[in-house]
Amino acid sequence: MIFIDSNVPMYLVGAQHPNKTRAVQLVAELIRNGERLVTDIEVYQEVLHRYTAIRRTDAIDAAFQSLDAIVDEVFAFGMPEIRVARTLIDSVDGVSARDALHVAIMRSNRVDRILSFDRGFDAIPGIERVQ
Numbered sequence: 001m002i003f004i005d006s007n008v009p010m011y012l013v014g015a016q017h018p019n020k021t022r023a024v025q026l027v028a029e030l031i032r033n034g035e036r037l038v039t040d041i042e043v044y045q046e047v048l049h050r051y052t053a054i055r056r057t058d059a060i061d062a063a064f065q066s067l068d069a070i071v072d073e074v075f076a077f078g079m080p081e082i083r084v085a086r087t088l089i090d091s092v093d094g095v096s097a098r099d100a101l102h103v104a105i106m107r108s109n110r111v112d113r114i115l116s117f118d119r120g121f122d123a124i125p126g127i128e129r130v131q
Helices: 007-013 018-032 041-053 057-070 079-091 097-108 119-123
Strands: 002-004 037-040 073-075 113-115 128-130
Touching: 007 018, 007 041, 007 057, 018 037, 018 113, 037 041, 037 097, 041 057, 041 073, 041 097, 079 097, 097 119, 119 128
Parallel strands: 002 037, 002 113, 037 073, 113 128
Antiparallel strands: none
């Protein structure tokens, strides 16, 4: 099982960028290999936030459709994951609140691999970033 981070659908539907080609290749390879791809509701929120912040709300639907097309399941979260994220913030130097929450949700669902272009995940023990 591999968690899909918010930067993946944004690269898939965004303008030309070096990570766009790699994102397309990786997603296609993972699907071809029969990998189970998952994400969480916070990833959708991040897409909303980013495209609203840069005044590109026209791109939200394409990013959502991209995620909907590739993920098998979208995880929700509650207070247990919030509490784990809180402890990660203290135990992993420099981890962002968003990354800590994703990792807490991943751990809650026994996911240890993430497809992300965010190198911040590399510092988190037990998490392997697919690249």
